Amino acid sequence: MLKQGIKYCIAIVLVLFVLSQSVYFKKLSDVKAAANKVFNAPAYARNYLKTQLLPASKTSPDADQLIPMLSSNPGKAFKTYARGLAIGNIRYFMVQGKGQVTNVDENDVYVLTANKQTIKIAIEYVFGNALRDAPGIIDINDFANTMDLNNIAAAVDKIVRDEVLPPFRSQVKKGDNISFAGAFELNQEHINLASIEVIPVLLKIDK
Amino acid sequence: MINLMKKYLQILLLLVFVLASCHSTDTAKQKKMAIIVSTLNNPWFVFLAQTAAAQAKSLGYESKIFDSQNNTALETDHFENAIASGYSAILFNPTDANGSVVNVVKAKKAGVPVFCMDREVNSPEATSQILSDSYSGCVSLAKYFVQTMHKKGNYVELLGIVSDNNTWARSKGFHSLVDYYPGLKMVAQQSADFDRNKGLEVMESILQAHPDIDAVFAGNDAMAMGAFQALVAAGKANHVKVFGFDGAEDAIQAIKDKKISATAMQFPKVMAQTAAIYADAYFKGKRDFPKKIPVAVELVTYDNINDYIAYGKK
Numbered sequence: 001m002l003k004q005g006i007k008y009c010i011a012i013v014l015v016l017f018v019l020s021q022s023v024y025f026k027k028l029s030d031v032k033a034a035a036n037k038v039f040n041a042p043a044y045a046r047n048y049l050k051t052q053l054l055p056a057s058k059t060s061p062d063a064d065q066l067i068p069m070l071s072s073n074p075g076k077a078f079k080t081y082a083r084g085l086a087i088g089n090i091r092y093f094m095v096q097g098k099g100q101v102t103n104v105d106e107n108d109v110y111v112l113t114a115n116k117q118t119i120k121i122a123i124e125y126v127f128g129n130a131l132r133d134a135p136g137i138i139d140i141n142d143f144a145n146t147m148d149l150n151n152i153a154a155a156v157d158k159i160v161r162d163e164v165l166p167p168f169r170s171q172v173k174k175g176d177n178i179s180f181a182g183a184f185e186l187n188q189e190h191i192n193l194a195s196i197e198v199i200p201v202l203l204k205i206d207k
Numbered sequence: 208m209i210n211l212m213k214k215y216l217q218i219l220l221l222l223v224f225v226l227a228s229c230h231s232t233d234t235a236k237q238k239k240m241a242i243i244v245s246t247l248n249n250p251w252f253v254f255l256a257q258t259a260a261a262q263a264k265s266l267g268y269e270s271k272i273f274d275s276q277n278n279t280a281l282e283t284d285h286f287e288n289a290i291a292s293g294y295s296a297i298l299f300n301p302t303d304a305n306g307s308v309v310n311v312v313k314a315k316k317a318g319v320p321v322f323c324m325d326r327e328v329n330s331p332e333a334t335s336q337i338l339s340d341s342y343s344g345c346v347s348l349a350k351y352f353v354q355t356m357h358k359k360g361n362y363v364e365l366l367g368i369v370s371d372n373n374t375w376a377r378s379k380g381f382h383s384l385v386d387y388y389p390g391l392k393m394v395a396q397q398s399a400d401f402d403r404n405k406g407l408e409v410m411e412s413i414l415q416a417h418p419d420i421d422a423v424f425a426g427n428d429a430m431a432m433g434a435f436q437a438l439v440a441a442g443k444a445n446h447v448k449v450f451g452f453d454g455a456e457d458a459i460q461a462i463k464d465k466k467i468s469a470t471a472m473q474f475p476k477v478m479a480q481t482a483a484i485y486a487d488a489y490f491k492g493k494r495d496f497p498k499k500i501p502v503a504v505e506l507v508t509y510d511n512i513n514d515y516i517a518y519g520k521k
Contacts, residue, residue, distance in 0.1 A: 086500075087501070089503060125350050187505065
């Protein structure tokens, strides 16, 4: 009788052990929060801009080196410096430089570099993928949702529009010497250097 | 007698070996690709399907095109037929981002890889999805739209099929830029299901309520052309600017004729060829495909129209 009781106890303990290992409890609020978790593009963009984009801009090619190379040896320029997440003809370049402002209009600032290259820098239409794609740092396979990637590009551009452009735009005038860094888009099958418009990430009026 | 038996045995073994070799060669050759597309009622999708079939053929595979007629039930039938008929891969243009998931899952369970072309399914079960970067294409289109409209005016947006992700990717890309300009006012936003006739009908109806519009942004060229027809009939075609998306043949001609302001060129050839090449690679053992591959979309206007032909670049 006692032996049977021990047997039952062991069996109950075993069943309870198996059940405890196969069933677990979670707070419903935690499960709902995990299901509704959305990618925080603004936070990602701010971190990306600070820790990846700005450092990459400091090591990017100078406009006085890159633009002549695109003209004389576009194949090499694209192979060496162009990046892009999508397959196809649209490619992006990082660039930096210094120069004197020759004109400021509603949409762009025009800068003449030391080597007489005229660079157009966007101060109105800061949109698109240039700042996201040009450094070639973001890996598409890290993002299952395409819209997250779109939101990163939009959020990086928004930081530039809200924080980089206003102080520069309110002060810049013809004759100023400026430093700049940013990215631009170019179609590799139909190269039109006149269409280059740099989307800035850094704009500084030099004293 | 023993020698004779040995000879027979040798011949039998040789025969088995030859037959086995033939069988394995045949198995490789017998692999075939099913091309299941949302509709063949739109020339753009006809081009996509035919290009995929041509690429499959050039890689040495037999293929068959199935038309889902924008009907998920029919699409399910096509998947079941394709799996039962022994197709080894499906090159797929889904009808519905959510409604088509069940078919992709079914194929995966049957061990048949699915490569999506142009349209997305909301599932990681597809082997790989090769998709136009519709959002970014519409950001470029939106910049041109704002510049052409000088930042002010009333406009109408014609949406595609509301259950298709491309519809919203295009709309969101467009609004991500245009909505920064308060002078541009959207007076109507309605679906015309990516269909030319519906584009015409919806536009006619919108014009009754909003006769004072300056522009139309349509989520594809078929709807843009339908809207243009409605504007011609209302005598407003010269004033109202129309913007499309796709790079379809009639839209390219309409840009040349200055009837349509711009479109965003997709590259169905790149998507269809990549899907077939991926399927071939799958048959040869490759498994590490990127889950999603965006294909860049290019802005086409009157200024660069000579660089383009329908469905792609010259």
